[in-house]
Amino acid sequence: MLPDPKSENLLFTINRLDEQLLTYFNDVLVVNNQLDRTLVSFQANKTEAFYRWYKYKEAFSSRLVKFLLQDYQVRKGIVFDPFAGIGTTLFAASELGYDTEGIELLPIGIKLIENKIYGVNKAQNFEISRLKYWQKDQPWKQSKGLDNLTFLKITKGAYTKETEIQIRQYLYTIKRESEVVQKILLTALLSILESVSFTRKDGQYLRWDYRSGRQIKSRAFDKGKIYNFEEAITIKLEEIINDLQGDEKQLSLFNDNLIKSGNVKLYQGSCLNILPKIESNQYTAMITSPPYCNRYDYTRTYALELALLGVDEEKLRQLRQELLSCTVENKEKALLEINNDWEKAIKICDNTQLLQTILRYLSYQKEIKKLNNNGILRMVKGYFYEMSCVIQESFRILKDDGFLFMVNDNVRYAGASISIDLILSKIAENLGFMIEKILVLPNGKGNSSQQMGTHGRKPLRKCVYVWRKK
Ligand SMILES: C[S@@+](CC[C@H](N)C(=O)[O-])C[C@H]1O[C@@H](n2cnc3c(N)ncnc32)[C@H](O)[C@@H]1O
Structure with missing residues (x-):
C-alpha cells in the first residue's frame, strides 16, 4: 500500500517532537538495573506472604514500594496512592512505619483493602x-x-x-x-x-x-x-x-525492635472527584500506578469478583465510565464541571505540542478509517487531560520536597509511539514538579502482535517516574 503523505508528515513531526523531548530529558532518563520487570509488576508478590493471596495482575510489588521509600530516604509522614488497587503502596509503606492513605474506585480493590485493615490485620x-x-x-x-x-x-x-x-x-x-x-x-x-x-x-x-x-x-x-x-x-x-x-x-x-505499622486509610470512589476535596500540603510521598493507556478494562477483567460483590449491570456501566479514561468505551469527562481550577491543567495539555500532534494524527487516522477502533482517539485524549488534572492535584496535596513516584508504560497506536513518560513528565514540569529522574526498566517491550506486524517492532519504555515538589 502506498504511504499516505498526510499520515507520513504527521508521523514525521511526532518523531521529531519526541526526539526533542527525549533530548530535553536526556540527563534524567536513566536505565536502572535494580528495577526489573518482576519488581514493577505483580510477579515479585507471588512469593510474598499476604501479598500473594489475590493476584491483581495490574499491581506492582511490595518490594518496589519499600525500595523507593528506602532508596530515596523518604521522610516519615503520610504516603498516598490515588490509584490504590489492592493497596500495595498502602500496606508496604505501612509496614515500614508510614501512615498511608489511598483512593480506589473498584469494589474489588476496596473490599480487599478493607478486609486487610479490619480482618487480616x-x-x-x-x-x-x-x-x-x-x-x-x-x-x-x-x-x-x-x-x-x-x-x-x-x-x-x-x-x-x-x-x-x-x-x-x-x-x-x-x-x-x-x-x-x-x-x-x-x-x-x-x-x-x-x-x-x-x-x-x-x-x-x-x-x-x-x-x-x-x-x-x-x-x-x-x-x-x-x-x-x-x-x-x-x-x-x-x-x-x-x-x-x-x-x-x-x-x-522480634517484638522488641519491631517497627510499629502505620495507619491505613482508604477513600472510596474516583480520584477525580475525591482529590479536589483533599487538603493541600499533606503527604510526604505518593507511590502510584494509574491505569495504563492500553485499553485494559478492569470492569470486564474483574467482572467475576464485581458480580460476587453485588455489582449489577447498571453499576458496572457507571464504574466503567468513572475509570480514568483507559478503555475505548470511556466517554469524555466534563473536567471543568468537576473542578474549575483544572483550567490550568487543561491549558497545559492544549499547549503540549507533541500531545496535540499525536491527537491530530489519530484524528486523521480515524477520518481515513485506519484506526482499528474509533474510541482510541477519545481514550488517548481523555487519558492525558485527566492525568494532567490528577498531576495538578498531586502537586497541591504533596508537602514541599515531597516525591511522586509513578509506574507507567508507553504505548503505540496506529504506528505512532506515544511516549507517555516524556509527555506526562513535561506536563508535570509545567505544573511545578521538578523531574528528578525517569527510571527506565532494562528491557523495553513491543506492543500487540498486530502492531508489530504492521509497523515493525520498536521497544516501548516502561518506567518509574521520580518527580519532586520543589
Ligand atoms: C495499575 S492499577 C494500580 C495497582 C496498585 N498499584 C496495586 O499494586 O494494587 C490502577 C488502579 O486504578 C484504579 N482506578 C481507575 N480509575 C480510577 C479512578 N478514576 N479513581 C480511582 N481509582 C481508579 C483501578 O481500579 C486500578 O485498581
Whole structure:
C-alpha cells in the first residue's frame, strides 16, 4: 500500500517532537538495573506472604514500594496512592512505619483493602483456629442455605453448577462467623474465583475456556486446569493460615525492635472527584500506578469478583465510565464541571505540542478509517487531560520536597509511539514538579502482535517516574 503523505508528515513531526523531548530529558532518563520487570509488576508478590493471596495482575510489588521509600530516604509522614488497587503502596509503606492513605474506585480493590485493615490485620489465635476449622471441616458443604449470587451478562455460566452452589453455600455459611473471620474468608473466596471458573483475565476482557459451552468466536481456548471449589479453597486457606501463623511467630521473636505499622486509610470512589476535596500540603510521598493507556478494562477483567460483590449491570456501566479514561468505551469527562481550577491543567495539555500532534494524527487516522477502533482517539485524549488534572492535584496535596513516584508504560497506536513518560513528565514540569529522574526498566517491550506486524517492532519504555515538589 502506498504511504499516505498526510499520515507520513504527521508521523514525521511526532518523531521529531519526541526526539526533542527525549533530548530535553536526556540527563534524567536513566536505565536502572535494580528495577526489573518482576519488581514493577505483580510477579515479585507471588512469593510474598499476604501479598500473594489475590493476584491483581495490574499491581506492582511490595518490594518496589519499600525500595523507593528506602532508596530515596523518604521522610516519615503520610504516603498516598490515588490509584490504590489492592493497596500495595498502602500496606508496604505501612509496614515500614508510614501512615498511608489511598483512593480506589473498584469494589474489588476496596473490599480487599478493607478486609486487610479490619480482618487480616486483626487476626489472633482464635481467628486462626476458626480458619483451620474451615479448612479442615468445610462447614459450608452441609449448609442447606444458599446466598444470592449476582450474574452479569459477561459472567453468566462462568462456573459449573456444583461450583456455583458451593460458592452460594460458602457465602451463606460465613455469616455465622465473627466479622474478622468473615472478612478473611471472603478474601479467600475472592482469591480463587478465577481458578474455579471457565474464564481467564486477559487485559481487555475475560477469555472463555472452550469447556464453558459459551459460543466462542475465535479459536478454542484452553485455560488449563479448572479447580474444583473444595480443592481451591483448601489450598488458599492453607496459604492464608501459614502467612498468619508466620506473622505471629515473627511478632513474638522480634517484638522488641519491631517497627510499629502505620495507619491505613482508604477513600472510596474516583480520584477525580475525591482529590479536589483533599487538603493541600499533606503527604510526604505518593507511590502510584494509574491505569495504563492500553485499553485494559478492569470492569470486564474483574467482572467475576464485581458480580460476587453485588455489582449489577447498571453499576458496572457507571464504574466503567468513572475509570480514568483507559478503555475505548470511556466517554469524555466534563473536567471543568468537576473542578474549575483544572483550567490550568487543561491549558497545559492544549499547549503540549507533541500531545496535540499525536491527537491530530489519530484524528486523521480515524477520518481515513485506519484506526482499528474509533474510541482510541477519545481514550488517548481523555487519558492525558485527566492525568494532567490528577498531576495538578498531586502537586497541591504533596508537602514541599515531597516525591511522586509513578509506574507507567508507553504505548503505540496506529504506528505512532506515544511516549507517555516524556509527555506526562513535561506536563508535570509545567505544573511545578521538578523531574528528578525517569527510571527506565532494562528491557523495553513491543506492543500487540498486530502492531508489530504492521509497523515493525520498536521497544516501548516502561518506567518509574521520580518527580519532586520543589
Ligand atoms: C495499575 S492499577 C494500580 C495497582 C496498585 N498499584 C496495586 O499494586 O494494587 C490502577 C488502579 O486504578 C484504579 N482506578 C481507575 N480509575 C480510577 C479512578 N478514576 N479513581 C480511582 N481509582 C481508579 C483501578 O481500579 C486500578 O485498581
